[in-house]
Amino acid sequence: MCERKESHQKTQLTCYEHNNYHLPTATFPHTICDSENLVMDFSKLVRAPCLKYRPGYFCKKETYYNYKSGALIGNCHRTNEFSNLNHFANDFGKDIFSSFITFEEKQVDLQNVKFFDGITIFVSREQDEHVNMFHAMSDFFATHVVIEMFKLNSSNIQIVILDEHFDGPFDFLWDKALSFKRPMKKASSFSNGMVRFERAIFQHAGYATHFLSNLMNFNENDATMCHSKIPLVANFANRILNGLGIKKREINKGDVIRVLFISRRPYVKFGVEHNFMSRQISNEEEVLDRMKTHREYGKKFTVERVDFAHLKLVEQIQKVHDSDFLIGYHGAGLTHSLWMPEETSAVLEIWNTVTTRGWRCFEQFTFWKGNDYTLWSNSNPKNLRKDSLGDYLTVDVADFYKTFDRMVNKLIDSRN
Secondary structure, three states: OEEOOOOOOOOEEEEEEOOOOOOOHHHOOOEEEEEEEEEEEHHHEEEEOOOOOOOOOOOOOOOEEEEOOOOEEEOOEEOHHHOOOOOOOOOOHHHHHOOEEEOOOOOOOHHHOEEEEEEEEEEOOOOOHHHOHHHHHHHHHHHHHHHHHOOOOHHHEEEEEOOOOOOOOOOHHHHHHHOOOOOOEEHHHHOOOEEEEEEEEEOOOHHHOHHHOOOOOOOOOOOOOOOOOOHHHHHHHHHHHHHOOOOOOOOOOOOOEEEEEEOOOOEEEOOEEEOOEEEEEOOHHHHHHHHOOOOOEOOOEEEEEEOHHHOOHHHHHHHHHOOOEEEEEOOHHHHHHHHOOOOOOEEEEEEOOOOOOOOOHHHHHHHHOOOEEEEEEOOOHHHEEEEOOEEEEOOOHHHHHHHHHHHHHHHHHHHO
16 A cells, blocks of 8 residues: 555555445454554544544444544655555544655654554544444454454554453453554553554454344355354464353263353343343243253253343353353353354354344354354243333243253264
8 A cells, every 4th residue: 555665664555445245234344453653643533423435334422433534644754555555444444544644745753753563453442332342352353353453462453443342341451462562552642642563463353343244144054154163263262262261161961061141131230231231031940940851950050040241241151161051142142152162063143033032143043153053932922011111022941951961962962
């Protein structure tokens, strides 16, 4: 995109475009940019409620940035590839790189510019999505892809967040798993100064990761659906586990299978009342009691109910990794399927109707870890109700048990 001459402190900018046609078209193109000696003028970053090239979408608080001309400056010559912005997505890319100018347009005295060494990865996130576990993991996965793509040394990475969103419950993972030698920074920490980055990489947005591929494609025979284990995803899960100090389990013949049933209920956390909770199961006790009638209960498998709202994230992930069979109503909590031991586990997802489908993300996570997956859907509309505290599904216990019985027997046989 921008070429340097052979001299000291010259800029080079190269972008890599990969279009995953199974992602929403609004995310195109999917571009990652790598640079050397790129100068960023943080005084040109202005807080705004919306992205410039995405007006009206996710506009709430002034926690995004608009980038004035000269926010990015390169000591290089533009190539023909940089003649327009078509190589960048409306999701952040165009906003950021529309601000790019060269030293030919604005001379910069590098003696007065702070130098930042090592590898800096710039991350752009959706407003409020960073507190949703699924979308937060999409952002982390985008960084993991960059690390793997460029074979980066994690001990030399600095994460810089290009937003001023409020602190979220997952933010600590930047330091634990991705930027563990250099604590994550936000753009505001540079105090409106000018900084030359030894190496700066701009990852694509979380919406453009593989985690959102094929989410609404319900053709069961579609050859584009990937139902195989993907090492990139398994390695990402291991990165998070290792960062949290969670030792990877060894699965042995004869091990008792641990079934973990996710409960969803209204709760209060961090002083905030979550009085309305969607997708609750109204007859949980009946479902749990029926699973415990299995002839091998207590001998070959156990059942535990968990409400993740009452556990810290590290405790949640540890509990899931210690389990073998995850069962839950469709929701962000099933993102935890990423931490299930690979090639030895199973996920049973519950949905409220056979006439529609929820996003297929948890199905794909399960297959990408090499595990077994089944979706159980309610077939009786009369089993659904709603009130001021949420909506509820009464599970047809007999029908549900048939699916559970088949899946738990398969797991038991695999351990014999």
